[in-house]
Amino acid sequence: MTTIDKKKPVLVTGGTGYLASWIVKQLLDQGFHVNTTVRNKANQQKYHHLLDMASESQGQLSIYEADLLLDHSFQEAMNDCELVIHTASPFKISGIKNADKELVQPALQGTRNVLFSANDSKSVKRVVLTSSIVAMMGDAADIHELNKGKLTETDWNTTSSVNHQPYPYSKTMAEKEAWTIVKKQNRWDLVVINPGFILGPSLSRRTDSTSIDLMIQLYSGKFKIGAPAGDHAMVDVRDVAKAHILAGFTPGASGRHLTAAHQKDFLAIAKIVKDMHPAYPVPTKHLAKWLFKLLGPFMGFSRKYVERNVGHDVVFDNSYIQKDLKMSFIPFEKTVIDHFEQLVADGLIPDKR
Structure with a gap:
């Protein structure tokens, strides 16, 4: 049992990220003192939305500069913190030129840097690590081989590599490294969150989140001829x-x-928006798998990726998080609508309502 002093600052690494910004906001709204890290403190434009949130909340925000690849760079931000939430990690699934350099090493080295700093910090009692559902499986086809055909917390990704599904490989290696490091000490404990495909409104206008970029593509007509099948x-x-x-x-x-709530495909997202706003060129049917295999390489997806993911459903059991954290989830339709409205409001997709 680990009890965290709520009067102490909480460190959230990589605070400008799509997910991290929401963690920072929710903590600030609950009145916490939040320390967060950015790569370049001089570039205030990247984290201005965090400053705005802090000014409108009951909490307090402190910004620190840190780099995943620099030893001890998280140490100052961690001072006096009993809780560290480590979210910072690169997320790219296409357009990767050097997977080891762009994904694996930053994820591994960043995890090591943060956790070694936790070792050196006398205040830290718990680290919450953002891993991913892809540390449990590399391809959707993997689920067919699991016990009872459902993904659970006992499963590990064994099929990804630097050459095939490098992003899942990076998350798998980083999480395994975290569990190795925590076992070598006994002052702080580790709790891991493994999200599925994340949707919902962004707190900034940045589009370098893969989730946001995919939604922009969906509403802008890139998949008008058909969406890939598979939940x-x-x-x-x-x-x-x-x-x-x-x-x-x-x-x-x-x-x-x-951490996942809904087993849905891209057509389910498209239908919610199409029913409300028919002018948007969203897909209304699935794209034939043979055609996606043909077009996939031009969209940054290998034929092996298409073969092992398109048409395969990700079936999962989320009962543990409901039991352990008493977790409940936002309805799927609200997530889609809120995300769509944010993209329109921020001018990231045209307003055809």
Whole structure:
């Protein structure tokens, strides 16, 4: 059992990220003192939305500069913190030129840097790590081989590599490294959040989140001729943020937490928007798998990726997070609508309502 002093600052690494921004906001709204890290403190434009949130909240925000690849760079931000929420990690699934350099090493080295700083910090009692559902499986086809055909916290990704599904590989290696490091000491404990495909409104206008970029493509007509078949494990970004905070402050929380709420495909998203706003060029049918295989390489997806993911459903069991963290989830339709409205309001997709 680990009890965190709520009067102490909470460190959230990589605070400008899509998910991390929501974690910061929810903590600030609850009156916490939040320390967060950015890569370049001089570039205030990247984190101005965090400053705005802090000014409108009951909490307090402190900004620190840190780099995933620089040893000890998180040490100052961690001072006096009993809880560390480590979200910072690169997320790219296409357009990757050097997977080891762009994904694996930053994820591994960043995890090591943060956790070694936790070792050196006398105040830290708990680290909550943002992992991913892809640390449990690399391809959707993997689920067919699991016990009872459902993904759970006991599963590990064994099929990804630097050459195939490098992003899932990076998350798997980083989480395994975290569990290795925590076992070598006994002062702080580790709780892991493994989100599925994250949707929901962004707190900034940045589009370098893969989730946001895919939604912009969906509403802008890129998939008008058809969407890839196959259900994903989807979850609202606000719920994932809430899960991190619950994991931090629930004394008995332990282990990994598959954080997903809805088994849905891209057509389900498109239908919600199409029914409300027919002018948007969203897909109304699935694209034939043979055609996606043909077009996939031009869209940044290998034929092997298409073969092992398109047409395969991600079936999961989220009962553990409901039990361990008393977690409940936002309805799917609200997630889609809120996300769509934010993209229109921020001018990231045209207003055809």
